[in-house]
Amino acid sequence: MKNALTFLVLSAALSACGGGSDGGTPAAPVTPPVVVTPPVVSADSVAVASAAVAKEAGLAVIAGASADESVYDVAADIGDTWRITFDSAKKTYAIRVLSTQFGLSDRSGTFSVVTTGHLTTYTGTDFSVTVDARTRLLTGTVKLGNMHSNVSGTGYAATDVAKLAGSYIFLGAMRNASNGGDRFNPKGSIKVAADGSAQLCNGGVFNAQGACSAVSPQLEAENASLTLVRDAARGLIIARQGDQDFGIVHVHAGDRGLALFIDRYSRNQQNVLRVGIIVAAKQQKIGTEIAGSYACAAPGISAKIVVAGSTATITNNTAGKTHAETITVNKLGLGAQAVDFDGIAVFKDPADVPADYSMFMPVSSSMAVEFSTDRSYMGTCLKN
Missing domain, CATH: 2.40.160 (Porin)
Structure with a gap:
């Protein structure tokens, strides 16, 4: 009986494999599964x-x-x-x-x-x-x-002021809180130290000795000493000048480096409340990366700026007018008054008087700010 069972099991196995019978039909070949490799998506x-x-x-x-x-x-x-x-x-x-x-x-x-x-x-x-x-x-x-x-x-939110240390350039706009008068547009350099102390050099840059020096005979350099402290209750960084607040610092992680949006408010020596904003970006040279289309907004104005090569085509959506301006990068001012200033592009309409031009400062690949000398306010531009 044992031999008979062994023979039956062996016959069944051969039949399953197509053996044991001269008249059997060979099994169809098995097609291996198709392996689909997903496309590699490059990180932005x-x-x-x-x-x-x-x-x-x-x-x-x-x-x-x-x-x-x-x-x-x-x-x-x-x-x-x-x-x-x-x-x-x-x-x-x-x-x-x-x-x-x-x-x-x-x-x-x-x-x-x-x-x-x-x-x-x-x-x-x-x-x-x-x-x-x-x-x-x-x-x-x-x-x-x-x-x-x-x-x-x-x-x-910034958690450690020491990690904000570095050199920045800035553009800003300020005015009286009560009536919007006495408009002022600071521009220059900010240096933040690891201990939270900071120096703001309006109208200038810091020289090799660390002193605030004017970048142009037309500008008078002014230095302000600040201290950055963290308000843990609100999760904010407060900039203080002496015994009063200078403003609140918001920290943006731009792809070009850190940027600071400073909600600016304080009283001047005449006890007048002054308000506005300062935008600062890590100082570095700019080049062709500013090319592209920007949607810009300023008080009462909507505009489009298209940067291509050395030309900026500007459309005032509010007025419905378009004109072209020439671009000079990493300069402050024009002509004989132009000085090296990494991080700023100067836009100039040839039809305007020499004193009229605008300064365009990229904050990141997303955003730039723009200030025109013939206006008293600053615009923000979002890259499309």
């Missing part, structure tokens, strides 16, 4: 660079109350600091006033949203802001109370 270079800057500076993403919330601290160019929160699930926003010179109050509402590539635009009643997902930059316009303001800010 701007996002990678921005994340590296944020990590090196010890920046922390500002946390929301839930995973659906994204939070941004912004400097309003009226001299205020606000915290804007978007809830992607509820489609609601909230503006919380962290510091105000005008007695403004919080407000909230609903928004609509449009995303194109890495840019997401949030629109609601009396506001329109755009966020660059690569760098967590927010810029746009907001009306709070009866005050209209351009806002620029970041989804990051």
Whole structure:
């Protein structure tokens, strides 16, 4: 019996393999499965660079109350600091006033949203802001109370002032809080030390000896000594000058390096409250990377700037006019008055008088700021 069972099992095995019968049909060959290799998606270079800057500076993403919330601290160019929160699930926003010179109050509402590539635009009643997902930059316009303001800010909070150390260049705009008068547009250099002390050199740069020196005979250099301290309760960096606040510092992790948006407010020697904004970027040469199209906004003006080679084509959307301007990079001023100043591009309309030109300062691949000498305010430009 054992031999018979062995024979039957062996026959069954041979039949399963196609053996044991001269009249069997050979089994069809088995086709191996096709292995599909997913395409390699290159990491976005701007996002990678921005994340590296944020990590090196010890920046922390500002946390929301839930995973659906994204939070941004912004400097309003009226001299205020606000915290804007978007809830992607509820489609609601909230503006919380962290510091105000005008007695403004919080407000909230609903928004609509449009995303194109890495840019997401949030629109609601009396506001329109755009966020660059690569760098967590927010810029746009907001009306709070009866005050209209351009806002620029970041989804990051600085946790260690020592890691903000470095050399920056800046453009700014200030005015009287009461009537908007006595407008002033500072420009120059900022040097931040690892101990939180900082020197602001308006109208100049720091020479080899570390002194604030004028870059042009037409400019008078002024130095201000500041101290950066962290307000743990609000999660903000406060710049102080002597015994009074100079402003609130928001830190942007741009792919070109750190940038500072300073909500500027203080009283002058005549006890007049002065407000505005200063935007500072790590000082470095600029070149062809500024080429592209920018949507720009300033008080009462909407414009488009297209940079190509040594020409900037500027369209004033408000007036419906277009003209071309020549570009000179890494200079401050024009002609015989031009001096080397890395990080600034000068735009010049040949039809204007020699004293009229604009300064264009890239903050990151997302954003630039622009100030024209024939105007008394500064515009923000978002690269499309």
